[in-house]
Amino acid sequence: MKADFSESVKMYSLQTGVPEDQMLEAIAQALVIAYKKKYNKKENVAIEVDQDNKDLKIFAIKTVVEKVNDPIDEISLVEAKDMGPDINLGDEVKIEINPETLGRIAAKSTHQIIMQNVKKIEGDILYNEFSTKRGEIVTGLFQRRMRFHDIIVDLGKTEALLPVDHQMYRDKTKIGEKVKVLVKNVEKKDSIVRITLSRTDPEFVIKLFYAEVPEIAEGIVVIKGIAREAGERTKIAVYTERTGIDPVGACVGMKGVRIQSIIRELDGEKIDIVKWDSDIARFLINLLSPAKLVDIKLNEKDKTAIVVVPSDQLSSAIGKDGKNVKLAAKLAGWTMDIKSEEEFQNLLEVEESRKMIQELFKDVSPGQKYAVVEGPKEEKGPAKKTKERKRKEPIEKQPEEEIEETSIDELPDISPTVAKKLKSAGYDTIESIIDLSKEDLLKVSGISKKAVDAILKSLEENVKVVIEEE
DSSP states (O other), rough: OTHHHHHHHHHHHHHOOOOHHHHHHHHHHHHHHHHHHHHOSSSSSSEEETTTTEEEEEEEEEEEEEOOTTTTTTEEEEHHHTTOOOOTTTTTEEEEOOGGGHHHHHHHHHHHHHHHHHHHHHHHHHHHHHHTTTSSSEEEEEEEEGGGGEEEESSSSSSSEGGGSSSSSEEEOTTTEEEEEEEEEEETTEEEEEEEESSSSSHHHHHHHHOOOOHHTSSSSEEEEEEEEEETEEEEEEEEETTTOOOHHHHHGGHHHHHHHHHHHTTTTTTEEEESSSSHHHHHHHHHSOOOOOOOEEETTTTEEEEEHHHGGGHHHHHHGGGGHHHHHHHTEEEEEEEEEHHHHHHHHHHHHHHHHHHHHHTTTOOEEEEOOOEEESSSTTTOOOOEOOOOOOOOOOOGGGGGOOBGSTTTTTOOOHHHHHHHOOBBTTTTTTTHHHHHHHHHHHOOOHHHHHHHHHHHHHHHHOOOOE
């Protein structure tokens, strides 16, 4: 081979991304095929590849005979003795061949075979690299829009397809701009690798949360489920077993910085983050928030629920075009029928529908009550002493009149000054402020926004919605 052969291999390796050792193997295979085609032979050729020096040699294997009848396969004993005195009749010897002697047609054929081998190797490399990225987010450049509005995205080493049905209608990406996409699928046929991308898949949102929320990436906060209407709305349920960590707050971030980053990437898609609960009634309540539930009836066997809300909150519970309840039902895995108080009362007044409801929802706890549950409390600080605290646990069924109201002074993490101002405004008990919004609390004289946030946080951590029998 020529002296600059190894340099040529190195340069071509850099251009194609094919490792030098695989490039040499591809050339070797091509030379073997070209030799066999030229001489119509099958087994009388060998290649020696020198990986250290990035070189290779091609040899014809010939049998030593007394008289040569086939010069392609045979060599005379006299000629063979020049190669070594110990060679005898019947031995096989290797005669090095100059590739240039294969001729112009063979050289062209060799080049084509090398290109085919290189493309196959390139395909294998691409497939191995991107198949490991399946289900992950990558960043590419919006290269061009195809017919039927499919988009070609440049991923650096290759191009990938973002089909029109995997694009969000809100996307306004322009040619040359960066775009984040989910690697949806990777296929390989012969040497061709096809990569399909997506921005509508729910997994795309999940991976954005992994990127933006360290607690999720570290496994402290777990994503229990997701339901998505791409470009419109997403509901995602999160949970943690760690005490002292609010899974929803972790996803939102300080001043909403984490969730806003995700929303920007989704071009304004609305995201509802809800706290997952193993109690399906509580989980449904969380899913339909901020709508307030009046009653909830469950059929565990059929996984169906009737949810009753105040008439003025019916549209909030259902959502625009029914998306809120649709996503809530999908995330919970239950069928939900939302009724206003008036609609539900009308159903109960009709004997046939009343009997049907009673039959389907026999073991239901009607009526929503709010209560503070007493239990042990772990005091903050190094002493770790135990005292009474509010616990987020379900109350056993009990009549409403037996629930004792709790003084506002008992709300943890609230200063006596703030408690005094709440009392002055007529809010003497914890139960009296449960239904107040942030705006309502800000109207209380002398209470700052910081104090309001502390009140809402304490209510979230210590006061639980309880489903009870009336």
